[in-house]
Amino acid sequence: MTGISRAERFFEGALRYWWLVLLAGVALIAATAMSLPMLTKDTSADAFIDADEPALVYKERVEEIFGLTDPIVIAVINRGEDGVFTPDNLALVERLTRAVERLPQVDPDRVVSLATENNIVGTEDGLIVEGFLDPDTEGFQAPLGTRARAEEVSAAIADFPLYQGGLVGRRGTATLIIAEILDDDLATAAYDAVMALVAAETIPEGTQVHVAGEGAVAGYLSTYIDNDASRLNPMAGLIITIVLLVAFVSLRAAILPNIIVLATVLGSFGLMAASGTSFFVITNGLVVNLIGIAVADSIHILSAYYTVLRDDPAISKRNAVARAMAQMWRPVTLTTITTVAGFLALSASSVMPPISAFGLFGALGVALAWLYSMTLLPALLTVWPTRRIPYPFGQRKDGTQRRNAAERLMTALGRVVLASPKPVVAAGGVLTLVALAGASQLVVNEDRIENFKPSEPVYMADKAINADTDGIYNLDVLIETSRPGGLYDPEMLRRIEALQVFMESLEGVGGTTSIVDYVKQLHRAVNEGRPDFYTIPDDADLVAQLFFLYGASADPTDFEEEVDFDYQRALVRAQVSTGQYTNNKEIVPALEDYLRTTFNDEAATATATGRITVNYYWVRGIDQSTLLSVLLAFVAVTVAAIIVFRSLTAGLLAAMPVGLSVLLVYAVMGFAGIPLGVGTSMFAAIAIGLSIDFAIHALDRIRDIGRSEGLGPQALMALYPETGRALFFNFIAVAGGFGVLMTSDVPPLIKFGSLVAVAVSVAFIASVTLLPALVTLLKPKALLAPEPKEAAHASCPQTA
Template sequence: MHAEKILEFGYRHQFITLMLLSLLSIASVFGIFQLKTDTSYESFISENDAGWPIYSETVKNFGSDNTTIIYIKDEKIWTPEKLLELENLVRDLESLEKVEKVESLFSALSIRDEDGFLNINPLMDIAPYDQMEADQVRENALYSPLVKNNLLSEDGKTLAINVTVDRSQRDPEFNLSFYKQLDELLVPVEKDFDEVFQVGPPRLNVEIERSMFEDIRLLVPLSSLFLFGTILFFLRTGYACFIPITTSALSILWTFGFMGFAGIPFSLLTAIVPSLVIVIGSTEDTHMLTSYIHGLDDEKPDRIKALRFMVKHIGLPIFITGFTTAIGFFSNALSEIPLIQNFAYAASFSMVANLICTILFVPLVLSRTGPLKNNLGDESGEPTGLIGKIVKLLDRVSDFHGSKVIITTAILLIGLGYASTTVRVSNDPLSYFKGSNTLVQNADTLHDTLSGMQIFYLTFNSNKDHFFQEPENLKVIETITDILREKENTVSKEGKAFDKVIALSDYVALMNREMNEADPAHYRVPDTRREIDELLLMLQRDDVERFATYDYSKVNIVVRHNISDSHELNVIRDELEKEIRPLLPEQITYHFSGENLMINRAAESLFSSQVSSLAILIVLIVVIMTMVYTSFIAGLISLIPNLIPVIFNFGIMGLLDIPLNPGTATVAAIAIGIAIDDTVHLMTRYAEICRRETDQQKAAKLTIHSQAVPVISTSISLVLGFSIFAFSNFQIVAQFGVLAAATMVYALLSDLLVTPIVLRSVRIVGLYDIISLQISKHILESCPLFENMTPYQIKKAILLSQLHSYDENHVLLQQGEVDRKLLVVLEGKVEVIRQSDGSETKLAEMGPGSVIGEIAFIRQGVERTATVRTLEPVQVMSMEWESTKKGLRFYPHIAAMLNSNLAKIIGERFIKTTEDLDEARKLEGSLAS
């Protein structure tokens, strides 16, 4: 079934179309009821990440790293009353389901020398009874390096309660429910303290969900408003606004239903799909409406006639662009990050849904209630108003500065191409938010006052019992701990990389110091196994379970930091590995582990998946465009205006230090999928115009004139639509929107400036045009110009020429004129006459398949020796020397066959002329005798 037939289905079978649209919408409603929300950490980590087994083993040995830090600040926090309230809070936290451990001043140890004796006790089992006892607890807490900047700030006015939960089973709903439990406990506490908040994975998930729905409430109406404005401004009819809003609404409904049935959750990225549908889906509606309005007859407007005009002109481009846009989104499914994969599935489905909805709904509505007034003028005429001024400027640039445009573009491509090599990757959930977000501000406050909310483990495994009770082995851990503690942030240059580092060696070193009358020189691991064993015997298993296994064959270093840029953390981790590896004996293996690190590691796959998705998309587009326009050159040309925006995008990212993250990683593939839309419409229109216009430069100019309104209006609509995402609560969504908007600008300029310059150097023929061209079997079999050519090659040769229709008694060639035109009669009859002394002599009558004017075609400056005039309505194929030479240079096989046949025709006619002359001489001789 042809594309035109599919587009006609909507208005030819209106009842079936309405039923189909209704049934799909009703079914989608049931799917929506199954739609779930997922903002968990797991959606940021590849399911195939090699770190999962190591992470699971680490959690099993040393406990979970899913820790929420409750921040409590008060100028008078060290009063018995406030400490009692905090004790009650700690007990309530310990009673919560799934809580693995609660670390606070009520569980922390006080390790201190008192009158020559080592005192190891909890800082406080219960809240102090009086102020003196409270002051003593405060002094002991500030004295301990294990407590300071971990559970208590240096000024003693801020303390932390670290709540670690069991995450042995991955449940996307757990963090949300746990946050609510904590929040309920903190509400009554907030009124009695200066500042109280929680930070950690549960809070992060809640902030993502809250911000998602805030975005939807803001961005969807804004997208609709901008869509209304741009369509109304460019198409000059309020009616045009109704159609894209309706198709977008239906597409969104179907997409949400699909997500529910397919188990695709509502997430940070899928939340922007509704706005994307409104912004992107409206482009084809605009092209269809523009074509429909151009098809209206000013004197006798007819909706069905206008619809047929629309279907004929944009049928195939609609399907090509819909497919490539969907492929652009779907190519992101190559990413290993579930968040991006789900977005790719949902967004690509939404584009397909929008295509189906558009081709069914738009013709149906236009056939019933479409406008009957053409506000845009003749399609072949120059556009007016603002777009008219833009087109005139483009004409001048193209005519007089074409080479400068190409040179400037090439220079920019080289410069920005180099800048694109500096783009870094990042995938930290905290960096998804803007700096103004309260969670980010709270995390910074925690970092400045205590230690950052981010946690990872560095574990060491010897596979030998009591291995780390040996002094030489524990000293290695002590050295590595010191390296971590002193590690500078070599990327941001903002001082120390980590806020707090705690290991088993710290407990042993602190006890050793206090055993030696608090002498700082003894803050180190002892030199003998006996001393270490004696010190460890003074500790309970609960005190060090996060730092060593019961048999001391494995140890763990807990690191807290505030690095929210995964690129920074990955660089620092790589540097650490180079420093750590030489220090370790051969029998010790080590691993960095933690959900945070796996999320960061997933960032490394962003680049490779981006390259893969772009490569696949580019190959698909070249294949599709090569098939559609029957030329590999045409396929490559279609890429030029679409690769330029991609290179510009990555170059700008490099210059502005915008990272490749789950938001920005999707821009390039999406941009190609969308930008190809205008390119397809331009190339299709150019191919149509070239069939009647021999001057390819003029054809390129007319192409821009006819497509300026839809191309510029849809591009501006896309730019404004994507710009709306700058108002998102999420930094990565805002970056996505701004970059996508900028890329649409690059694509528009590329299509309007570069594409015409490239197009005018080539002739293209559409596959559909070849298939649909009706040529009589007689011509295919008998025309000498097409001898030994396949029907496909013949049709392509005809379409690479100009097709003209003329009425009866029209002069096709005039005797005495000089031109280089070859004609092939396709339909009708013509006569060849010679004019002499005011009289005409009919030399021949020619019909379909006849070749006329071959001598003047191949030789410059030859006058026509006869006049060719139509005897009835005819259709002829016209080949002009210069345009044919240009048009066939990318089709050498067809050109060679035409030249061979043309030479044969000329040779045969030369022989025929020679024979006729011989006959004439013989006749003259016989008459003379």
């Protein structure tokens, strides 16, 4: 055993008990995977914000008080001369409304449309409160189903500002059916049921029916990501397998890494399920991450194993595995540490639970990949029935080593780089300056509907509905007065009216609704419908009498979405036509500033909430958390590299390709106008953890060369044939795996996958060009053999 390293001795000893290693590996896979059936999905927008965030707390409070959730919105749109006010279209609204009310996933008392809402008109005897589409009416003279009745309904809507822009588009081209879902967990079933109802309907010529709203988005997104995952994950596995076959021309080298990949993925998602963590939209990209990472370790270990067999044909299979593991355990462990650091930095820095979970379970997955690569893979190699050396590692008939295309390519690259190191470094400097200019143009933006391709029905529905109405995104304000009945106070109602005027002045806000709109309509109705009485009465008792009079003529619960039972709390709801963060970041702070400086006092307080406000707060943290995650990840991997190489210089050299790769991708985003959003914000921390793998493998090999042969250009050529080849196929596997995400149907995953693939590509190229060029020029002492110590006692000169 003389001359055998401790690492090789350890692996030889462990592999004597290969059967025990295999049993332990299978047991661990089973233990971590057994919880997989418990994994649940969460596709709601609220998943991206902390449960204690005030905007979300108040949104949930509004849901509790007023019964308002994120709804499914059905739009009937006709841009013809009569718009939606035709007998056929009104009949369609009636049929769809009643069918939706019967759905088990929908609250039948919370379906709003022309078929459920009332018109309010005054008579000499009081009020007439009756449904727009009721068959027997006093205020509408024409029979239901006639053109005359449709014209009467159109005229009534034109005389009822409350319904304009929201329930019916201001041009009369669209009308909405708004359905509240009983439980968020029923969103998928509710969306599917609504789509089935629409598909079964007879749609009048020239009319379109669209289904959108946050309830629809959450409902369809679950099915959407399932379909996406079922296509992407097998494709990623297939591409990785093809890369392995091309790299090694060996069935063994294709099968064994896939076992490691499968064990890693099952373990990661099993732990996710066991911890009660949900599967979020972005979690779809984690599988591809883990596939690329797990297979990269296998590529380096297999390359070392086949090289050992080629160089020592007489060695036993177990000893060959042990020697290969002794060579590779260190760089594989180092790259694992740095990749885990990148994922943990992402987890620790993100304010969004889905991204935090992505980072945490990504780190656990990387750790599992390392564990299985260190134990299960060598055990499987040991028991594989043959020890055939694959073609790329074989020898020619004359006994010389066979050079495959990858080795020749990397060797040729090495000659170019090492012959002209100064131009290579200069090019890297110029590229860095250009990248800094591009990165400075980066902006933050996010829109939840952009999770879908423009060709998807829910995407087209969102755009169509927002174009023909005031908008289906809600910006809410919860008003809380200091006493019951506080909303009878005319002064309080005028303050709410002024708030509505201010909200409607904000960019993107189409219209607002509140209890004030009902008060003004009732006041006008009891005064013979005169327009000059569309005002707030000056007497609190008169306000109370108006509500009493309405309750005597209709259902008093008709106001429950605008005011509570005690008339102490009210909701002001604004319709916004876009979910773009670039718009929301202007209107939410402006509204909150108005409430703080102009509205709130001892008599009443107002709090901004609703979907727009909640989305603003979780997206707002992207730029801050992204910068923090990048800094944490970069510092973490740099410190890890410094520690493992025991050298500040070597650690900084390892970090250089990583920094350049991330900076260059930010530059691409800045120049191309790609915003920093959910999918693009988390690429950097992950790319840092992945990219430094190339630098560490290259630098570890350079250090071995430096200590034995020095750091001259001729000596460094030894980096390229074997390590360079392994890095090349490592790069192809990782970049190819992430490149699969570019075929996703989820746009954020497309951007995420393409950006990581670009970052990994830049890191690989920099690690085999810029890094060796710098080493050649600088010749850092940390990568050279230590100088021999001087003799303890110098000889004294002879004296006469």
